[in-house]
Amino acid sequence: MPPVYSATPTACRARGDGYAGSVSVPEQTVPALTVSTVAIDDVESTLELLPPRRQLLWLRRGDGMAGFGEAARLEFSGPTRMTDAAAAWRRVAAAASVEDGIGVPGSGLIAFGAFAFSDHSPATSVLVVPSVVLGRRNGRAWLTRIRAGNDIDAPVPSTRSAVHSAPVAFTAGALPPDAFLAAVDAALNRIDGVGLSKVVLAREIVGRLTGPADTAAVLSALATGYPDCWTFAVDDFLGSSPETLVAVTKRTVTARVLAGSAARGTDAATDQQASLALATSAKDQDEHQYAVQSVLAALRPHSPGVTSSEQPFTLRLPNLWHLASDVEGTVADGSSSLDLIDALHPTAAVAGTPTPAAVALIEELEPFDRGRYAGPVGWVGGDGDGEWAIALRCCQVEPDGTVRAYAGAGIVAESVAEHELAETSLKFRPIVEAFAG
Numbered sequence: 001m002p003p004v005y006s007a008t009p010t011a012c013r014a015r016g017d018g019y020a021g022s023v024s025v026p027e028q029t030v031p032a033l034t035v036s037t038v039a040i041d042d043v044e045s046t047l048e049l050l051p052p053r054r055q056l057l058w059l060r061r062g063d064g065m066a067g068f069g070e071a072a073r074l075e076f077s078g079p080t081r082m083t084d085a086a087a088a089w090r091r092v093a094a095a096a097s098v099e100d101g102i103g104v105p106g107s108g109l110i111a112f113g114a115f116a117f118s119d120h121s122p123a124t125s126v127l128v129v130p131s132v133v134l135g136r137r138n139g140r141a142w143l144t145r146i147r148a149g150n151d152i153d154a155p156v157p158s159t160r161s162a163v164h165s166a167p168v169a170f171t172a173g174a175l176p177p178d179a180f181l182a183a184v185d186a187a188l189n190r191i192d193g194v195g196l197s198k199v200v201l202a203r204e205i206v207g208r209l210t211g212p213a214d215t216a217a218v219l220s221a222l223a224t225g226y227p228d229c230w231t232f233a234v235d236d237f238l239g240s241s242p243e244t245l246v247a248v249t250k251r252t253v254t255a256r257v258l259a260g261s262a263a264r265g266t267d268a269a270t271d272q273q274a275s276l277a278l279a280t281s282a283k284d285q286d287e288h289q290y291a292v293q294s295v296l297a298a299l300r301p302h303s304p305g306v307t308s309s310e311q312p313f314t315l316r317l318p319n320l321w322h323l324a325s326d327v328e329g330t331v332a333d334g335s336s337s338l339d340l341i342d343a344l345h346p347t348a349a350v351a352g353t354p355t356p357a358a359v360a361l362i363e364e365l366e367p368f369d370r371g372r373y374a375g376p377v378g379w380v381g382g383d384g385d386g387e388w389a390i391a392l393r394c395c396q397v398e399p400d401g402t403v404r405a406y407a408g409a410g411i412v413a414e415s416v417a418e419h420e421l422a423e424t425s426l427k428f429r430p431i432v433e434a435f436a437g
């Protein structure tokens with residue numbers, strides 16, 4: 001029987017590959033994982049290897065990892081979901097036996113993860129340890145096999161042609177456009193620059209997969225359409241995020257903070273104008289600075305010298321311009337990437353400033369649970385290093401084929417509700433177009 005693992009029985013449960021149910025077991029019981037990584041010539045077209053559903057993927061500019069099968073699964077919920085995950089992962093890593101012949105970020109033991117936005121979310125937060133990982137980074141490729149207990153090695157996947165599902169049409173979900181406009185106005189009435197300076201409000205759109213429910217083609221469309229974003233998939237939660245919440249590599253910590261957006265121009269001249277207008281907009285600079293300061297404040301206790309670029313730059317995506325700042329520091333207290341996502345989440349790019357007031361207003365004005373939207377999504381290695389994005393431009397595909405996508409916008413005193421609504425429409429574009437077939 002595959003291993004069953006619970007880091008803290010009240011908050012988390014886990015199961016091995018093929019296990020039909022979940023059982024709480026004592027804290028000391030951790031899966032004994034055997035991990036072996038070997039160098040391979042190259043990974044041919046990762047995207048063509050993906051299974052139809054429940055893919056594990058982390059990819060940017062062709063580099064990254066795809067996971068196959070499930071050697072172990074850890075589930076968490078509630079306000080301590082990230083600290084529980086950090087503690088559980090330390091125990092899993094300490095109990096694992098690892099042979100890593102390549103030693104690059106992502107080789108050896110890894111788990112793919114996604115965490116719910118809200119402390120009260122019914123959505124589970126997960127770390128999934130795959131049975132097989134194919135990875136590529138900076139011209140080096142590898143194959144990792146991970147076995148739980150006496151399980152036999154899982155097969156290495158072979159290429160297949162993804163079956164394009166019928167185009168999915170999205171309609172307004174909870175908080176349709178008119179209600180979103182009203183919610184933004186309500187938020188503007190509450191922004192006083194003291195008790196609340198910024199809040200990020202999101203809305204939902206809903207579609208349904210019909211026919212063959214193969215979402216590998218959706219991931220291909222996202223990865224090719226948005227190559228500079230992190231294309232991710234964990235537990236049928238998929239998307240293409242431009243925002244790095246935190247990356248930790250051998251004590252170096254980095255982040256890319258985004259906040260402040262503008263539509264792309266329709267030709268080179270208007271596009272440049274749009275970028276310039278964004279760079280010089282006081283409203284967007286304010287919105288951006290709240291997000292940068294929230295990241296610096298959260299990282300400082302762990303990385304006292306952490307800094308951000310002096311001025312934000314404009315980041316060009318196919319659908320939008322964003323104001324962006326890169327952050328860098330050195331981890332001084334041994335924090336893992338999971339410790340740091342716990343420290344950072346939720347940043348002012350997805351919640352607001354100050355955080356408690358913004359989160360309370362989100363709960364009041366958004367009539368839906370965000371699930372894993374705007375939560376951390378990424379991967380962690382056996383040494384605690386890892387890369388985590390904020391889950392943006394994403395959707396959750398539910399078991400019955402319902403697809404729920406979310407997009408939000410930062411509201412500050414100078415915001416105009418109609419502009420914020422238009423911005424969310426642009427942010428839905430990656431998902432809407434990837435599902436359009």
Ligand SMILES: C=C(O[C@H]1C=CC=C(C(=O)O)[C@@H]1O)C(=O)O
Pocket residue numbers: 200202243258259260261322348349350392393406407408409410427
């Ligand atoms: C909340 C979202 O975007 C955030 C990230 C970049 C720019 C943002 C903005 O300009 O409002 C948001 O802070 C979203 O995509 O759903």
